Amino acid sequence: MTTANEVLDGASHPGSGMLMGRLSLLMFLQFFVWGASAATLGLVMQTVGIGNLIANAFSVGPIASIAGSFLLGMTATRYLSPKALMVILHLAGGAVLLALPALLTPETGGTFVWVLLGYMILYMPTVGLANTIALKSFGERTDRFPFVRVFGTFGWIVAGLIIGWLGLSASPEIFRVAAVASIALGIYSLTLPKVEPDAPRGEGLVRQVLCVEAFSLLGQRSFLIFVVCATLISIPLAMYYAYASAYIGAAGIANVGGTMAIGQMSEVAFMFSMPWLYRRFGVKPLLLVGMAAWALRYALFAIGDGGDALWAIYLGVALHGVCYDFFFVAGAIYTGTIAMPKGVNAQAQGMLTLFTYGVGMLLGSQIGGLLYAQLPAAPTIADWQQMWWYPAIAAVVITVLFQLLFRDDSKTGATT
Numbered sequence: 001m002t003t004a005n006e007v008l009d010g011a012s013h014p015g016s017g018m019l020m021g022r023l024s025l026l027m028f029l030q031f032f033v034w035g036a037s038a039a040t041l042g043l044v045m046q047t048v049g050i051g052n053l054i055a056n057a058f059s060v061g062p063i064a065s066i067a068g069s070f071l072l073g074m075t076a077t078r079y080l081s082p083k084a085l086m087v088i089l090h091l092a093g094g095a096v097l098l099a100l101p102a103l104l105t106p107e108t109g110g111t112f113v114w115v116l117l118g119y120m121i122l123y124m125p126t127v128g129l130a131n132t133i134a135l136k137s138f139g140e141r142t143d144r145f146p147f148v149r150v151f152g153t154f155g156w157i158v159a160g161l162i163i164g165w166l167g168l169s170a171s172p173e174i175f176r177v178a179a180v181a182s183i184a185l186g187i188y189s190l191t192l193p194k195v196e197p198d199a200p201r202g203e204g205l206v207r208q209v210l211c212v213e214a215f216s217l218l219g220q221r222s223f224l225i226f227v228v229c230a231t232l233i234s235i236p237l238a239m240y241y242a243y244a245s246a247y248i249g250a251a252g253i254a255n256v257g258g259t260m261a262i263g264q265m266s267e268v269a270f271m272f273s274m275p276w277l278y279r280r281f282g283v284k285p286l287l288l289v290g291m292a293a294w295a296l297r298y299a300l301f302a303i304g305d306g307g308d309a310l311w312a313i314y315l316g317v318a319l320h321g322v323c324y325d326f327f328f329v330a331g332a333i334y335t336g337t338i339a340m341p342k343g344v345n346a347q348a349q350g351m352l353t354l355f356t357y358g359v360g361m362l363l364g365s366q367i368g369g370l371l372y373a374q375l376p377a378a379p380t381i382a383d384w385q386q387m388w389w390y391p392a393i394a395a396v397v398i399t400v401l402f403q404l405l406f407r408d409d410s411k412t413g414a415t416t
Helices: 004-010 017-038 041-047 051-057 060-073 082-099 109-138 142-165 174-191 205-209 212-219 221-250 256-271 274-281 283-303 310-318 320-342 345-373 381-405
Strands: none
Touching: 017 082, 017 109, 017 142, 017 174, 041 051, 041 221, 051 109, 051 221, 051 345, 060 109, 060 345, 082 109, 082 174, 109 142, 142 174, 142 256, 212 221, 212 345, 221 256, 221 283, 221 310, 221 320, 221 345, 221 381, 256 310, 256 320, 274 283, 274 320, 283 310, 283 320, 283 381, 310 320, 320 345, 345 381
């Protein structure tokens, strides 16, 4: 008689449609949790009277991406399987999420930020763990990964649509929605394919954690310029994540969560075309288009309002697919081409994440906080328009610097 474990093991064959379904659900829930808790957080904080803490709240993610990845994602995985860590981290994270709504008050705003930091240290490593489980389950069939990863984007979209449909875009209850999904994912993780922890490398734990081999890649001028520009462009990126929801609410759009989800919908449209576009045009044109799209997005926000120019807001949100895929997805592919010959792809991707989602977005959150502090307590759409010109101009400057300084030498005979 076939046991349930045998059925699951059979479903873990790299070519199995059931495995694709199981991993797709993993990605869906993984990013549903993040989308539900983060997409409209800036609007929620402004609504409850702690808008002055938005910068700090959106700084905890970058800090957690550094600390959490080092402390858990790169060390704990030597002793616990990715599956076991997913169960522990998501169940613990769900419990923390349930406690957050009560802390969203002017009196406990500071405590809220610290508890949110604790939650993000639990959550951020699970993004890499989910990728690890999927990639190791596929074995040599890593070409299937994009078809599974796209369900993460669907999860973020559905989270935004549900938050908007329930009328919770400005409510602390977004964290309860995320908590339910996190606990469900923790339980579901018990059924995930079993993959082994990474085998210890001969170079030593400290060298792995510090990504010594990956940092040596910065000796290549083109890659150094790319990393510097990627870090700089992440500064205005952080302002979008932190303040776009509050801005959209000020424009009079009721369904903020659903509106923000438009960006992820456009991301899906470009994601599958990225490998072909990369082969067809090379890295530099794609990166330039992505950076220019950031400048255009913020310019659109600077002219958008709740009246005749409302279209500019929707178009600015819809540009997310170009902004994100053309720069960050293409950048990850480029990083792989640089790192693969030296066999440090995983470390190089981790280093890129450290600079972009870590250093760049941390700086962006704090700089955005300084700009937000110049706005009135209840900013009007005109106040927001003035603020968006700063990241728009910054993105233009970064794009020009990249065009002048970067040369794609990842392929023989590459030209600028």
